[in-house]
Amino acid sequence: MSEPSPVGPPPDPPSIVVPSAAPTRNSVVGGSAGPVIQAGTIAGDVTIHTGAPARGAADDWPRVGRLHRSWFGVRPTSRFGDEPGLPPYVGRDCDPELRGLVGRGLSEGGLVVVTGGPLSGKTSTAAWAALTAWGFVDVHEPRAHAPHPGADLSDIPSQLHGRTGPFIVWLDDLEGHLGPGGLTAALLARLTQERVLVLATMRDKAYDEHRFGDSPAARVLSGAHTVELSRRWSDAELRRLGEGGDxxxxxxxxxxxxxxxxxxxxxxxxxxxxxxxxxxxxxxxxxxxxxxxxxxxxxxxxxxxxxxxxxxxxxxxxxxxxxxxxxxxxxxxxxxxxxxxxxxxxxxxxxxxxxxxxxxxxxxxxxxxxxxxxxxxxxxxAVLDEVWAQACTVAAGQGLDVTPVAEACRAALAPRAAEGDITACVVLGIATEYSGDVSEAEGWYRKAADQGHTGACNQLGHILAGRGAAVEAIHYLEQAAAGGRQDAYVTLGKLHRDRARHWLTQGAEAGDPQAAFHLAELILRPGRVERSVRWYRAAAEAGNRDAEFALNVLRVGITLPPEAAQPPKAVQPSETEGPAETDGPLEPPARVRSAPATPRRMVRRADSPDVPGPPARPSRHRPTPPASL
Known part of the structure; x- marks a missing residue:
C-alpha cells in the first residue's frame, strides 16, 4: 500500500544566486563570421553542428546574357501596338573606349563611371557595355548585381567569398550609393581585390560636387575610370540613328x-x-x-x-x-x-x-x-475639319506658307472627298485656294456647291467672278445669298450692275431711248455727270419725258460744261461706255475693247464669247471658312 501524499503545499525550492556580469554587447567589427551564440551565462558543454556552407547570394546573381536593358534602369520609350518596349540600341562614339574599360574591369576589377548631363543616355550606354563587352575579352559570362539606392553594400564581399567571377556591381546614379553603408574607398579596394567590376553612372553636376576635395566620396572617385557622354549627337551617331530600322x-x-x-x-x-x-x-x-x-x-x-x-x-x-x-x-x-x-x-x-x-x-x-x-x-x-480650315485661313493671315498644309490636307481628306463627303470637298477647296491653286480649289468647291452647300456656292461664285465667268458666278452667288452669306450680296449686286450697264450700253448705242435713260440713271455719280447728261439728252431728243425731267433737275443743280451742252446729232452705234471711274469727257473708242488683264477676283467679261464684258472691277472678297462645315 502506497504512502499517503503529503498534506499541504510543497516546500519552496532553494534560491539560486546569479552572479552579476558585464552587459552583453552584440557587435561585430570588420570581417565575417560563421555561426555565433550569444548568451549571458552558459552552464555545461555546448555543441554546434554545422552543415555545408550556405549558398551565397552571388551565386544567385543573374548572368548578363539573360538580362534586358530595362533591368539596368533604361527608360522606356513611347510604345504603340505590338512595338517592343525599347528600340534597338544606337551606338555612340564613346562605345569603343567604354567597351575597353569594361572588358579590362571584368578581368582586373575597378570602378568605371559614365558621366553626362540629364537624359544624355548614360544608363543606356553603360548598360550596353555591360551586356556586350565581355564578348570581346577572354572571360566567362559575368553575373550582375544591382542594389537599390541606399542599400547596405558592406556584405557584398562576403557574398563573393570563394567564388569565381567575373562579377559586375551595377550602380546607376552613383551619388545615391556613396557614404556610410554604401561604396567607400575601403569597400572599393576589397572589390577590386576580388576582381569585381563596379560599373556606374553619374550626372556631371553630381560628379563635380563629389570628385574634388578630401571627402570620402572624393577618395572613391579618385580611382575611377570615367567616360563622358554628351547630349548632342555627332553626325556619325545621327547617321547610325537613321539606320536603326525602328x-x-x-x-x-x-x-x-x-x-x-x-x-x-x-x-x-x-x-x-x-x-x-x-x-x-x-x-x-x-x-x-x-x-x-x-x-x-x-x-x-x-x-x-x-x-x-x-x-x-x-x-x-x-x-x-x-x-x-x-x-x-x-x-x-x-x-x-x-x-x-x-x-x-x-x-x-x-x-x-x-x-x-x-x-x-x-x-x-x-x-x-x-x-x-x-x-x-x-x-x-484625326485632325478636325475645322482645324484644317483654321490652319489655312489664320496661317495665311499671319503670313505663313500654306502650301505644306494643302499637301497634308490632300493626303488626309482626298479619300473622303472621293466618296462624296461634302465637308471634305469644302475643306480641300479652302486649303488649295489659300495655297494659291485656285483652279484645283474651284473643282473642290464645285463638287460641294452642286450638292447644295451654301458656303461652297459662295466661294465658287467669287472664284468664277474673279476670272470673268459672270453668268455662272451669279448662279452660285444667288444660292449663297439666299442662304444668308452676306459677302455674296455685294458681289452679286456688282455683277448685276455691271451686266446691266453692259446691256444698257448696247441698247443706247443702238438708239433705244429707254436704254439710254436707264444707262444715264445707272452711271450717274456726284461730281461726274457728263456721261449721264449725254445719255439723258439722247433719250430726251428721242421723246423720253423722264429724261427731259432729269435734265431739268440737273440744270437747276449744276452748270453743264460747254462740251456737254451740245447734244449729239444722233446716237453713234460705235460708241461704248467707258469705265465709270474715269473723269473727263468720253472719248468714243473706234471699237469695243476687251478689259485689260487684272489679278484674280476681278470681274473681267461676260460668259458668252460673242458678248463683250464690262470693265474689270476689283472684288474685296477673301476666301473664308464657310459658316458651317
Missing part, C-alpha cells in the same frame, strides 16, 4: 528639334502621359487644348513656329472649349489663357516643355515627340 528612331531623327536623341526618346512617354491627363478639369484643360492645337497644326503640315494668335484660334474649335466639360465645367471657366500657356511651356526634367518657345517672341510649337506619338497612335483622333 519608327521611333526615325521619328527621333525627324522630330527631336534642337534636343538630344536620348532626351527625345526618354521624355516622350512622360510628356505624352502628362499632356493626356491634363485634360481633366482639376488639372490644366485649357493648357491641354493649347498643346493639342500645336500638335494638330504640326500634323496639318505647319511644322515651324506658329504665332500665339493661331494657337488661340485653333484651340477654340474643339468641342471641349465652349461645351460643358463632362466632369464639371467649361474650359474657359476652369483655366485662364495665361495660366494655360505658363503650364504648357514650363520645362520638364531640365529639358523642355510641352510647348517650345520659338525663335520669334510670341511663337511656339509642340515638342516633337508629342506630334510623332499622335501620328503613330491609333487611339488619337
Amino acid at each position: 519608327q521611333r528612331l526615325a521619328d527621333a531623327l525627324e522630330w527631336r528639334g534642337k534636343r538630344g536623341v536620348t532626351e527625345y526618346l526618354a521624355l516622350g512617354p512622360e510628356l505624352w502621359d502628362e499632356w493626356r491627363r491634363a485634360r481633366r478639369p482639376q488639372a490644366h484643360p485649357r493648357g491641354h487644348l493649347l498643346v493639342r492645337a500645336a500638335v494638330d497644326l504640326a500634323r496639318c503640315g505647319l511644322r515651324q513656329d506658329v504665332p500665339m494668335a493661331l494657337l488661340r484660334a485653333v484651340h477654340r474649335v474643339y468641342p471641349e472649349y465652349e461645351a460643358d466639360h463632362p466632369y464639371t465645367t467649361s474650359v474657359v471657366e476652369t483655366e485662364s489663357l495665361e495660366d494655360a500657356l505658363a503650364w504648357a511651356t514650363r520645362p520638364r526634367y531640365e529639358a523642355t516643355g510641352l510647348l517650345v518657345p520659338g525663335a520669334t517672341e510670341g511663337t511656339y510649337r509642340a515638342y516633337g515627340s508629342l506630334v510623332a506619338d499622335a501620328v503613330r497612335s491609333d487611339a488619337f483622333a
